[in-house]
Amino acid sequence: MRAAIVRRFGGPEVIEFADLPVPEPGPGQVRIRVAAAAVNRIDLSTRDGKLAHAGLLAPADSYALGWDVAGEIDALGPDATRFPLGARVIGLRDVLSAPGTYADYVVLDEAAVAPAPATASAAEAATLPMAGLTATRSLTLADLRRGETLLVTGAAGSVGGVLLQLAALHGIRTVAVAAPEDQKFVESLGATWFVPRTAPISAAVRAMVPGGVDAVVDAAVIGVPAHEALRGGGTFIALVAPFAPPPLRGTRVIVQEVYADGPRLTELSALTDAGLLTLRVAATLPLTAAAEAHTRLAAGGIRGRLVLTP
Known part of the structure; x- marks a missing residue:
């Protein structure tokens, strides 16, 4: 089978496709024929x-690419009983040393897998695992009650967009920070207030929410400027550890680390089928265009996910 790997670090040109044996599922695992993999x-x-320079990758001859997957189960390992053959599923690969999802097939623990939304295409479904699990875990860690306030940076992005919708479902008021042209879009996702990312964030937020918001999820990795919009004793959720601000004014600063969670992903799939979550695909490209997808994502301005289809 084809699988995207890198043998050396560098730009998109270092991505190559290896011809690897089709993987066999072990105990409690399933093999998925990949229909779509989000970038x-x-x-x-x-x-x-x-990641390697940050000490998050063990030395290896090559590294696999791809975390999100949507596809069909075509083989079951011993003791794998949650899904039948042929089931449409989504899942998250969260172990960096394991084979990636930019491939024709991928093997995952069945605990990392959930039914795909019946109302979504494979490309749409592939955008849910990473963004959805990051958003829902961030909201859980923020520990907000109905009526409290949450600042979401990068609100027009995939994580930010899901987070706005989940917060609205829980009765949490949100301040969305995004590009000026994204105001109507984030308001359609349930944002209570809007702040253009070109504005001084702390002053603009505090003009709307005197004293500051109760929590921040920093999906755009803004750091200290977003923290300044937080009230004393509030909670700041960082998605990238090196850019987490210090816990000033008695605040809690938590670095959210996403992980595969089939039961929670099942809940997100159900919310999608209920019409309560919107999944966004910016474009679909063939699997062999992975380098082009990386180039486009790095250039910025993408709304929704780029998705590779074998």
């Missing part, structure tokens, strides 16, 4: 060496 920024950080 995430962590794939760029794997490819260009940032």
Whole structure:
């Protein structure tokens, strides 16, 4: 089978496709015939060496790419009983040393897999695992009650967009920070207030929410400027550890680390089928265009996920 790997770190040109044996599922695992794999920024950080330089990748001859997957189960390992053959599923590969999802097939623990939304295409479904699990875990860690306030940076992105919708479902008021042209879009996702990312964030937020918001999820990795919009004793959720601000004014600063969670992903799939979550595909490209997808994502301005289809 084809699988995207990198043998050296660098730009998109270092991505190559190896011809590997079709993997066999072990105990409690399933093999998925890949229909779609979303492209995430962590794939760029794997490819260009940032993860390795941060000590997050063990030395190896090659590294696989791809976390998100949507596809069909075509083989079951011993003791794998949650899904039948042929089931449409989604899943997350969260072990960096394991084979990636930019491939024709991928093997995952069945605990990392959930039914795909019946109302979504494979490409749409592939955008849900990483973004959805990051958003829902961030909201859980923020520990907000109905009526409290949450600042979401990068609100028009995939994580930010899901987070706005989940917060609205829980009765949490949100301040969305995004590009000026994205105001109507983030308001359609349930944002209570809007702040253009070109504005001084702390002053603009505090003009709307006197004293500051109760929590921040920093999906755009703004750091200290976003923290300044937080009230004393509030909670700041960082998605990238090196850019987490210090816990000033009695605040809690938590670095959210996403992980595969089939039961929670099942809940997100159900919310999608209920019409409560919107999944966004910026474009679909063939699997062999992975380098082009990386180039486009790195250039910025993408709304929704780029998705590779074998």
